[in-house]
Amino acid sequence: MSDAAPDRTLLDGLRRHLAARGGPIELIETHISWVLLAGDDAYKLKKPVRMGFLDFTGAAARQRFCEEELRLNRRLAPALYLDVLPVRGTPGAPQIGGRGPVLDHVLHMRRFPPGSLLSERLAAGTLQDVEIDRLADRIAAFHDAAPVAAPEGPWGTPEAVLAATRGVLGRLADEEPVPAALAEWFDTERFRLAPQWRQRLRSGRIREGHGDLHLANALCLPDGEVTAFDCLEFDPALRWIDVIDDAAFMMMDLLAHGRQDLAWRFMNGWLDATGDHAGLGVLRGYLVHRALVRALVARLRHAPAAPGADDYLALAQRLTRPDTPRLLLTHGLSGSGKSHAAARLAGTVGAVRLRSDVERKRLFGLAARERSEDRVPGGVYGPCATARTYDQLLQAARTALQAGWNVIVDAAFLRRCERDRFHALALDLRVPFALLDCQAPLPVLRERVAARLRRGDDASEADLAVLEAQRDFDEPLAEDELRVALTLRTDRPWDPESLARRWPAR
DSSP: OSOOOOHHHHHHHHHHHHTTTTOEEEEEEEEEEEEEETTTTTEEEEEEOEEEEEOOOOOHHHHHHHHHHHHHHHHTTTTTTEEEEEEEEETTTEEEESSSSEEEEEEEEEEOOOEEEEEHHHHHOOOOOOHHHHHHHHHHHHHHHHHOOOOOSSSTTHHHHHHHHHHHHHHHHHHHHOOOHHHHHHHHHHHHHHHHHHHHOOOOOOOOSSSSSSGGGGGEEETTOOEEEEOOOOOGGGGGHHHHHHHHHHHHOOOOOOOOHHHHHHHHHHHHHHOOOGHHHHHHHHHHHHHHHHHHHHHHOOOOOOOTTHHHHHHHHHHHHHHHOOOEEOOOOSSHHHHHHHHHHHHHHHHHEEHHHHHHHHTTOOOOOOOTTTTTTTTTSSSSHHHHHHHHHHHHHHHHTTTTOOEEESSSSSSSSHHHHHHHHHHTTOOOEEEEEEOOHHHHHHHHHHHHHHOOOOSSOOOOHHHHHHHHOOOOOOOHHHHEEEETTTSOOOOOOHHHHHHHHO
């Protein structure tokens, strides 16, 4: 293989070679690569550059990183990442494949249609809730299958996390003044977070993830799948990270683009799929870090904020100053619209949503939408399972509230004793407490429950028999509870913004 570095001569030769096959050739250039778009294909040629975080100056290194990029990205987008191919011939007359001395290598990819990127869909106003749900499920499954870092290895240690953050702060300070409060916040938080970082490493939550999971690196494929691509291949330290750090990048980018609703929809979907509520304690630090990373990238590229996007540095500062968290419980029979209301309210105010239907399934090793009929003799709605479910919800709520996040617990809460345990938690943590009393006429409840079972697309398996049983042991809200309750008739039009304003902050 030639050690000569690729230059514009080789690039122009490749353009002519591909054009000879027919059709126009488009060029996309980044600071580390050239990408040639030819019909349904894309060919990435790495530039011979050396930077603080990579070295592509050698031909062997460029080949190795092409192969690594292929390996890493086929985990998430196998339909897009096809092969690594040799470039042969001469710089003035190269060809992909064929015969002759090997000049370099290109990564061969399948080209995706314009407008596929989530960044493009968000800008066009076409990004849908269901696409965010699919992405959350895809990333959660990806994290579940990813290799786990060894506890004694270099990745995910408190020292590694602190070094990464301080490195970003230092490089950002070289570009512009950085508020001293940001560095001070990290210096204070590290004492609180270090034990949690160690526990995350011991519990296997440091894995080989994506590393650069923002809106421009996720897309909707023609078959409806939503996934990510362009994983970081050049520095393992950037991808061997906490899984909730990986997911936090997407959440942060949605927040920066003013879509708190989609940001929390993504994170709550990821939490439902993974059950990793313990990660909520370290989530804020990772969100701030990711905002600083994007702020640094924007400064290095001398790029203004994207249309509709906030300044990432300003977002980082806001994330370090959370309001007092609040706790809200839903109350209502099956079919009363609790889950729908909780999801919309969580997106409006920015809140962790904890679903009893999802956590109940998790107790039995079931995925949220997996049916239990053949897996759990006697079903999942027995008294013991219900008690264990509420125990799990209580622990997750405590973790989230202590980390400064608003919490909505989406459960029936038909018994006063169940509600009292969570009220006691709010009193213990000195956070505002409220109830969302969801109501609808009985015929509406029955129709909703029956329709949900027919669709089979929800975590709840409550049927008409469960609904009738609930009516027998439902304990209506007492007078003292009604004073902190928001009543919502879900059989009538309602507005989540108006409901959010009714949720007391004190």
